[in-house]
Amino acid sequence: MSDFVLETRQLGKVFGSKHALRDFNLQIERGGVHALIGSNGAGKSTLFRILLGFETPSVGSSFLLGESSQALTPACRGKVGYVNDEHTLPRWLTPKQVKAMQQSYYPLWNEEVYRNVIASFDVDPNQKVGSLSRGERAGFNLAMALAQSPELLILDEPTLGLDVVARQEFLDAVLFCTEIDTTVIYCSHQMEEVERLAEQLIIIEKGVLKEHCTPEDFSARVQLWIAPLEFRELIRAKIPNLLSSRAIEGDVHFYVLDPGESFGSRLGLLGIRDAVSQPLGLANAVRAYLAKNHLGAQQALAC
Amino acid sequence: MLNLFRVEFLRYRTIALAVAVVHFMALYYLSTLTDSGAMLVTPRPNMWIPVQIILCSLFGLFQMLMHKRGNDWIYLLHRPLSLRQIFAALALAGSALCAVMSLLPALLILIMLDSNSLAGIEAQHYLVLLYAAAIMFTSYFCGCFATLGSSKLSFLAVTVATSYIYLRINERVLLAPLLLSLGTLWLAADAFKPDLTQAPQQLWKLALHELPIQYGLLWFLMTTLVMVSAAHHSLSGSGPFVNPQAGTDFKLMQLPAAELLQHALQGSTDPDAGFLSQQVTLGEAVLIAMPAAPQYALRYQSSAAKNKMRMTAEDGTHWIFSHTNMLYEGRDPNTGDFKGWLGPEGIHADAEPPAARFASPAMASNNQLLTDDHNLYSIDWQQQRVYQRYHSEGEDTFLDVPQLHENMTTVMTTERLLIFSSSDVRQPEGALMPRAVLQLPTQSKGLNRQVVALELIDGYLVAVLDELSQMNIGTDFDRFGHTRLQLYRTRNGVVGQQTTVDAPIPTAVDDFSIYNSFVAAPGMRLLTDLYWGWYLDKNLARTLPVPFFRFPTAVLLLAAVVSVLSAAVTAWLLRTSTLPVRSKRFWIVANAFTGLCGVLSFMFGHHLGKAKAPKLPVTGAVP
Numbered sequence: 001m002s003d004f005v006l007e008t009r010q011l012g013k014v015f016g017s018k019h020a021l022r023d024f025n026l027q028i029e030r031g032g033v034h035a036l037i038g039s040n041g042a043g044k045s046t047l048f049r050i051l052l053g054f055e056t057p058s059v060g061s062s063f064l065l066g067e068s069s070q071a072l073t074p075a076c077r078g079k080v081g082y083v084n085d086e087h088t089l090p091r092w093l094t095p096k097q098v099k100a101m102q103q104s105y106y107p108l109w110n111e112e113v114y115r116n117v118i119a120s121f122d123v124d125p126n127q128k129v130g131s132l133s134r135g136e137r138a139g140f141n142l143a144m145a146l147a148q149s150p151e152l153l154i155l156d157e158p159t160l161g162l163d164v165v166a167r168q169e170f171l172d173a174v175l176f177c178t179e180i181d182t183t184v185i186y187c188s189h190q191m192e193e194v195e196r197l198a199e200q201l202i203i204i205e206k207g208v209l210k211e212h213c214t215p216e217d218f219s220a221r222v223q224l225w226i227a228p229l230e231f232r233e234l235i236r237a238k239i240p241n242l243l244s245s246r247a248i249e250g251d252v253h254f255y256v257l258d259p260g261e262s263f264g265s266r267l268g269l270l271g272i273r274d275a276v277s278q279p280l281g282l283a284n285a286v287r288a289y290l291a292k293n294h295l296g297a298q299q300a301l302a303c
Numbered sequence: 304m305l306n307l308f309r310v311e312f313l314r315y316r317t318i319a320l321a322v323a324v325v326h327f328m329a330l331y332y333l334s335t336l337t338d339s340g341a342m343l344v345t346p347r348p349n350m351w352i353p354v355q356i357i358l359c360s361l362f363g364l365f366q367m368l369m370h371k372r373g374n375d376w377i378y379l380l381h382r383p384l385s386l387r388q389i390f391a392a393l394a395l396a397g398s399a400l401c402a403v404m405s406l407l408p409a410l411l412i413l414i415m416l417d418s419n420s421l422a423g424i425e426a427q428h429y430l431v432l433l434y435a436a437a438i439m440f441t442s443y444f445c446g447c448f449a450t451l452g453s454s455k456l457s458f459l460a461v462t463v464a465t466s467y468i469y470l471r472i473n474e475r476v477l478l479a480p481l482l483l484s485l486g487t488l489w490l491a492a493d494a495f496k497p498d499l500t501q502a503p504q505q506l507w508k509l510a511l512h513e514l515p516i517q518y519g520l521l522w523f524l525m526t527t528l529v530m531v532s533a534a535h536h537s538l539s540g541s542g543p544f545v546n547p548q549a550g551t552d553f554k555l556m557q558l559p560a561a562e563l564l565q566h567a568l569q570g571s572t573d574p575d576a577g578f579l580s581q582q583v584t585l586g587e588a589v590l591i592a593m594p595a596a597p598q599y600a601l602r603y604q605s606s607a608a609k610n611k612m613r614m615t616a617e618d619g620t621h622w623i624f625s626h627t628n629m630l631y632e633g634r635d636p637n638t639g640d641f642k643g644w645l646g647p648e649g650i651h652a653d654a655e656p657p658a659a660r661f662a663s664p665a666m667a668s669n670n671q672l673l674t675d676d677h678n679l680y681s682i683d684w685q686q687q688r689v690y691q692r693y694h695s696e697g698e699d700t701f702l703d704v705p706q707l708h709e710n711m712t713t714v715m716t717t718e719r720l721l722i723f724s725s726s727d728v729r730q731p732e733g734a735l736m737p738r739a740v741l742q743l744p745t746q747s748k749g750l751n752r753q754v755v756a757l758e759l760i761d762g763y764l765v766a767v768l769d770e771l772s773q774m775n776i777g778t779d780f781d782r783f784g785h786t787r788l789q790l791y792r793t794r795n796g797v798v799g800q801q802t803t804v805d806a807p808i809p810t811a812v813d814d815f816s817i818y819n820s821f822v823a824a825p826g827m828r829l830l831t832d833l834y835w836g837w838y839l840d841k842n843l844a845r846t847l848p849v850p851f852f853r854f855p856t857a858v859l860l861l862a863a864v865v866s867v868l869s870a871a872v873t874a875w876l877l878r879t880s881t882l883p884v885r886s887k888r889f890w891i892v893a894n895a896f897t898g899l900c901g902v903l904s905f906m907f908g909h910h911l912g913k914a915k916a917p918k919l920p921v922t923g924a925v926p
Contacts, residue, residue: 005647049377051537052377052381052497053497053498054376054377054380054497055498056498056500056501074382074383074384074385075383076381077381077383078382078383080381082377082381084374084377084378086373086374088373088374088375088377089378090310090314092313092314093310095315097310100306101306101307101309103311105306105382105384105740106304106383
């Protein structure tokens with residue numbers, strides 16, 4: 001058995017002249033929740049499609065549970081759960097019928113897990129799937145994915161469009177995965193969810209793997225500093241690894257990647273006086289990190 | 304797999320049932336207007352088959368499109384089932400739904416009409432459903448392939464099914480549609496894979512995927528050409544059909560009977576040509592209608608023959624030929640009450656069919672004459688008797704019912720034209736003696752013949768325009784330029800005929816019209832001939848024309864130029880390609896073979912995109 005549930009080697013995908021993925025090397029060990037983060041168009045969905053064998057890589061290779069993504073066996077597919085943001089299900093059937101069908105495919109079907117999850121979303125088993133609310137459908141979809149007893153569960157923005165309560169229920173259910181030794185790859189734009197769930201953070205930008213570390217490590221690498229507004233241009237010109245800066249109430253707030261322990265004294269040497277560091281949560285750290293290459297966000301922050 | 308089949312079937316069950324009900328109602332309505340089962344069973348292109356082709360193609364296209372969109376494709380395929388199992392479940396469900404929509408209403412209407420004996424449905428009529436099923440499944444899988452195929456031009460594969468619309472429907476050639484449906488099933492199954500943009504890896508598979516696409520391109524090109532040509536002919540008032548040149552086949556075909564005889568006499572070596580010409584001016588030249596093939600059904604009734612297999616007696620009783628009993632069955636048209644059987648020995652009122660039956664299907668004309676393969680009968684309704692009037696020996700069989708004209712009655716056999724005196728024929732009984740028996744040359748399959756006749760003072764004058772071509776389907780190379788005009792004269796009391804004219808007639812169709820498809824796409828044209836030639840039961844020369852048929856030099860040269868240009872353009876397009884050398888060679892050779900279709904398919908399909916992809920290392924191996 002492979003040590004990694006997921007592995008990519010020099011993976012690349014080209015659409016016409018656009019590189020959706022480039023030299024992508026990723027290895028994910030068994031267990032835990034791994035959050036995949038990136039801006040829109042960063043290549044997350046392409047990565048999932050390649051991993052599940054629905055897209056052929058232009059270069060490199062990828063493996064799921066030790067099997068090449070391009071030749072996944074039915075048995076391997078049975079060990080990988082996949083939930084997307086649309087919660088695709090046969091809308092013309094009732095949850096009862098869908099469950100009966102799914103159950104027949106998976107020998108390790110866990111009825112208890114299914115019942116527990118579905119009960120928390122209050123899904124009527126005799127109502128047509130098409131008439132379920134988005135939250136109910138998401139819960140039902142997750143219940144089905146979890147009941148398969150998957151070794152790997154891929155969740156692609158599953159809480160998109162869910163209300164606060166449904167989202168909470170969903171996250172609780174995902175947390176349950178960690179108790180049943182399922183490895184979860186969780187893709188989301190909601191940093192609060194990532195902060196709550198993730199044990200590992202994977203950040204993609206423009207098809208390139210930028211970061212793969214724990215949330216704590218990542219948070220430690222991004223710092224928020226506040227200095228008087230008069231130093232704004234100096235900060236922009238002289239600070240290395242500057243992620244972004246913005247003016248707020250007579251001060252300039254700027255985010256720096258890997259500033260190092262002596263960053264404060266270096267600011268003094270540059271003539272930037274009265275600069276102070278502020279604690280920064282994961283959500284803000286990721287936001288600042290991703291905004292680096294996001295022109296719209298940069299402009300918004302600058303304003 | 305069965306669960307998936309069930310789920311897929313349930314998805315469309317309501318719409319399938321709705322379509323089936325509408326279909327049944329439409330057929331029922333048609334059955335009240337037209338000749339019962341003939342609307343389903345006809346050798347001519349009719350509405351039913353095209354509707355089924357379009358319906359099933361669209362359903363296959365739609366079904367796969369619904370799975371292909373968004374995340375549905377991943378939902379469908381990402382489950383612990385093999386691709387083959389998933390496709391089998393979908394294809395079975397799709398086929399079953401097509402059967403519900405198309406075959407079930409047809410079956411029900413046949414059964415319903417069958418229960419009404421006046422409609423005259425025979426057991427063998429149900430065979431048409433088998434034929435329809437083969438075409439229906441071909442259409443359905445073509446529709447699936449149109450969505451699943453990796454080429455952007457995969458939708459052109461639907462042309463394979465729709466081209467049946469233009470062809471004679473004949474379930475005696477059931478093997479071809481069955482094989483084609485299996486072929487399209489394989490195509491759709493092979494195209495069914497997670498990454499739909501990925502072209503087949505093996506070259507032979509790629510070639511098979513390309514075939515229906517290029518066939519569609521060929522039809523598209525030819526249809527465009529025909530439409531442009533027709534528009535030009537309409538605007539200019541010229542062209543082989545609108546205004547054929549004098550002395551050509553289509554011009555002669557348009558001439559009235561008397562003028563055709565006069566034209567033939569102009570080249571005649573007959574010393575009495577001048578006198579004969581005067582007789583043509585004074586007499587009544589008649590056009591003898593050629594029997595439509597197939598003349599009567601061996602295993603079904605054609606709509607044309609159907610009209611020749613029913614009679615209305617003087618007392619109003621409807622008599623309809625029963626293939627099951629090989630007798631005419633009489634019923635009261637108002638009450639449906641059984642009135643009796645009509646066989647070679649007369650009319651029998653008993654419900655039990657008599658022992659003496661017709662040896663082959665008997666066709667009726669004028670409610671008075673009956674013709675089976677070898678015998679001509681007349682019916683005496685007053686005496687309830689049937690008389691055998693003429694017997695044809697050997698393998699020479701009647702092709703049609705007699706045609707009664709004012710003075711002469713003609714009837715075609717497979718080899719001869721028999722001319723009787725109409726006054727003799729109108730007698731209820733007595734052996735008929737033909738006044739003239741003309742031995743006609745054997746007719747090539749698929750070609751037509753036009754015959755005109757005139758009664759002379761001392762015999763008959765018959766002009767035959769033989770081996771006439773029609774530009775109705777696929778334009779065989781060997782279809783044109785074989786027309787001959789023959790003039791025969793018979794004399795009373797003299798056995799045999801005198802042939803005074805046997806001249807070749809040039810065709811009005813130019814080389815460009817005949818060979819354009821061969822020049823544009825030589826390989827595709829030959830492959831198309833191979834299939835349709837076999838399907839249409841043509842002879843070997845038409846199915847495999849290259850070794851048997853002598854092409855004009857200019858045509859061969861033009862075809863060679865198109866091939867070379869296609870290969871050159873392909874090679875130029877591939878100059879920056881990262882495709883393996885083997886694939887490059889394949890495309891160059893294949894496009895040289897298939898000409899314009901090959902290049903167009905290569906340019907507008909997915910292959911050029913692949914060729915242009917940036918150079919990257921090859922995908923790694925499994926660890």
